[in-house]
Amino acid sequence: MDEILEILVNDARTSPEEIAGMVGKTIAEVKSAIKAFEDNHTILKYTTIVNKEKADSVVQALIEVKVEPQRGIGYDAVGERIINFPEVVTAYLLSGTYDVLVVVEGKDLKEVAKFVSEKLATLDRVTGTVTHFLLKKYKEHGVVFHEKEKNKRLQVSP
Amino acid sequence: MKDRISTAARSVPPSGIRKFFEMVLGMPEVISLGVGEPDFVAPWHIREACIYSLEKGYTMYTSNYGLLELREEISKFYNQWHNLDYNPESEILITTGVSEGYDLAIRALVNPGDEVLIPEPSYVSYKPCTVFAGGKPVVVTTNAEDEFKVRAENLRAAVTEKSKALVINYPNNPTGATMTRKELEEIADIAVEHDLTVISDEVYGRLTYEGRHTPFSSLEGMRDRTVILDGFSKAYAMTGFRIAFSLAPEDITDAMMKVHQYTMLCAPITGQMSAIEALRNGEREVATMTREYNRRRRVIVKRLNEIGLTCFTPKGAFYAFPSIKSTGLSSEEFSTQLLKSKKVAVVPGTAFGECGEGHIRCSYATSMEDLKTALNRIEDFTKSL
Ligand SMILES: Cc1ncc(COP(=O)(O)O)c(C=O)c1O
Secondary structure (H helix, E strand, C coil), X not given: CCHHHHHHHHCCXXXXXXXXHHHXXXXXXXXXXXHHHHHCCCCCCCCCCCCHHHHCCCEEEEEEEEECCECCCECHHHHHHHHCCCCEEEEEECCCCCCXXXXXXXXXXXXXXXXXXXXXXXXXXXXXXXXXXXXXXXXXXXXECCXXXXXXXXXXXX | CCCCCCHHHHHCCCCHHHHHHHHHHCCCCCEECCCCCCCCCCCHHHHXXXXXXXXXXXXXXXXXXXCHHHHHHHHHHHHHHHCCCCCCCCCEEEECHHHHHHHHHHHHHCCCCXXXXXXXXXXXXXXXXXHHCCCEEEEEECCHHHCCCCCHXXXXXXXXXXXXXXXXCCCCCCCCCCCCHHHHHHHHHHHHHCXXXXXXXXXXXXXXXXXXXXXXXXXXXCHHHEEEEEECCCCCCCHHHCCEEEECCHHHHHHHHHHHHHHCCCCCHHHHHHHHHHHHHCHHHHHHHHHHHHHHHHHHHHHHHHHCCCCCCCCECCEECCECHHHCCCHHHHHHHHHHHHCEECEEHHXXXXXXXXXXXXXXXXXXXXXXXXXXXXXXXXXXX
């Protein structure tokens, strides 16, 4: 990955001034590199990784969706219908025993179950769903969810 | 009562680092730039391989030389990276850290009264281990104007009939200095002229950020008179595993092995098994850590210079060695006052030799966040003077 991207992925708040210092470029060079990444949609959005369990009560489920592909457009028509629902936070087309993996978020079990049975499973060309409720997150986007252990080094050493 | 303690043990002063370590002990909220080891823990795949080796029952002695499998990996690595050929059966010895490797090399080479040339500022062990072995350390000073490279004329001036070995350490602790192939060649010429054996501590070789690291034995004519000491502590963040190795001609390796055999027997097998994994699958993690050090290096050097603590750009290891002369304080005064008033620990340059006076060692093996806070506090401190 480009080094400027790597720094932003790690901390999106790092300012162009700071990045310039880290990579040995001018601030103008860094700004224009970031602009180029934004313009070509390499950088899509600056957001925050939140431990939602702490923020408010949400339930997430991973849903395996089987889809019957359409001639000429494959899975995309169904895929695009799926992502229009605000309940859907993530959707991937996958190889393997099912076709689309959908991550759905709701305020409780009932809401998620209702969404799956009423909205998702009933979509045209969706031939089956399997729902897995998420019990605990260990790691997401490279970020570990439990608190970090303190470094055990000596404070001064040769 | 007779003096129980040997003259050698008595003659060596306690480490200047130790003193600082003790001062910091009672101060929990200190940010330390005084640490000579990575802030990363060893990569998980290495720790996992280590655990697996224990599960499989690898808990015994190894050959005195170390596991052949590890020596073969090291040989392959040096061949691929540096086009050097070391025979894993007779020219590679696994040691318990470069620390032991240095001791072995000195004991294998030095007769009582022989002189060992040691450029300073230097890593803290070289002089004491030389004294313990009955040798006589002879300091060759380096300075900030030369970016702490060994200058040929200074080395020439220090050589005598009794000079036996030259210690060299690039990338350098405490200065972060490196030397190019061309610059090293001048040193190599002197080694030939005066028939010196060169002990080259290259434990930071992989942490070179500009240019390419040159193993001393890759210089023309040097393979037969060089002991390379390298290890896993720094680049792989494996300090506690205590695994390193020497690359040296057969007769020297054999002599080092003899001392090792009777003092250490062998390096710990758990560390050796982990080191095999490090060499086989460690590239990605080493690259990630190196990139991170490099960013911090740029940040710390720029900031120190802006603050007015002039600092040449170190090209290797993870240390900056700025001058604090503009403050009018001695290294020790600066470090003590900074610690007491701003809770930032650095190491006074004098811990690495007298010519380190006027400098402090700042390790950037510290998270970017802490590094920035520490630099802010250093700025506050210098402004308050
Ligand atoms: C220059 C130098 N050599 C050797 C060592 C010791 O390394 P090891 O952990 O391999 O004994 C250090 C550690 O700080 C060092 O800085």
